[in-house]
Amino acid sequence: MPAPSLLSAVAFLPLLTGIIEIIYENRLFQQQASSFYLNRIMAQTFKEIKNRLDVSLHDNSKPWTSLLATAEEKSGVNRVYLALGVAVFIGLWLVFGYFAELICNTVGFLYPAYVSIKAIESKGKDDDTKWLTYWVVFSIFSIVEYFADFIVRWFPLYWLVKCIFMVWLMIPGDFNGSVTLYKRIIKPYFLKHERDIDGTINKVKDSANKIFEKKD
Structure with a gap:
């Protein structure tokens, strides 16, 4: 499979962060997950990881905090979703990209x-x-x-x-x-x-x- 161009990949990033935000905020998904014991444990673990990530992304001692703050202000997207979007983007690039x-x-x-x-x-x-x-x-x-x-x-x-x-x-x-x-x-x-x-x-x-x- 040919590697995606950098321009098209960057253009795909806002869509990716939007999808992640929808999944996070989807109350129907959360209600369905809470009806199963295993899913409740997974949801709780997922929430804990999200909270820790949020604290880390607001830590002013980290080099990425100011960059994410600027991106969050200009895009209007929560920095947690931006960070996850970048992580997924890098993951896809590691599989399909140069x-x-x-x-x-x-x-x-x-x-x-x-x-x-x-x-x-x-x-x-x-x-x-x-x-x-x-x-x-x-x-x-x-x-x-x-x-x-x-x-x-x-x-x-x-x-x-x-x-x-x-x-x-x-x-x-x-x-x-x-x-x-x-x-x-x-x-x-x-x-x-x-x-x-x-x-x-x-x-x-x-x-x-x-x-x-x-x-x-």
Whole structure:
């Protein structure tokens, strides 16, 4: 399928945000959903995510807040719907558009790099730990992704899934993926094999020192 032009995609964005707004505000949909227990749980979770997103989009410390405020004022569309519309637009572009790999890697690198620099310059330690954990997980995933070319051939949605995964790694709060993966997988494995890893590193250091000593 040929990739959509950027102009047509941008023109489609207001329609997309309008559809999302209608779905959010449709009371009939909400009443039908509330008649089923599972749907009530899903609706409650969805509402909680929406509220957290709304708080984040009004946080003046975030780089996107002023941009969304301007877009909200000029378009008359709630910034939550604008943000969701942009997210859906990026998702569709990652499936059908060009430069999917570049866009995905930019999402996974640009904002984390920005907030990591701010964390280094801040006095608190909590944000340092959070983003250091993110980069540990990001580095391990990058090594695993060596096989990405093979995966993409069989799984066209790979870049979309990876982008969602990267966003999960960086979201704030209890749902932060990097902290979850670190505590449940990386940390237990590291503590179990820490002595062996240190031994291997020391052997490599000794071998390297001997090589340089012979050259001298």
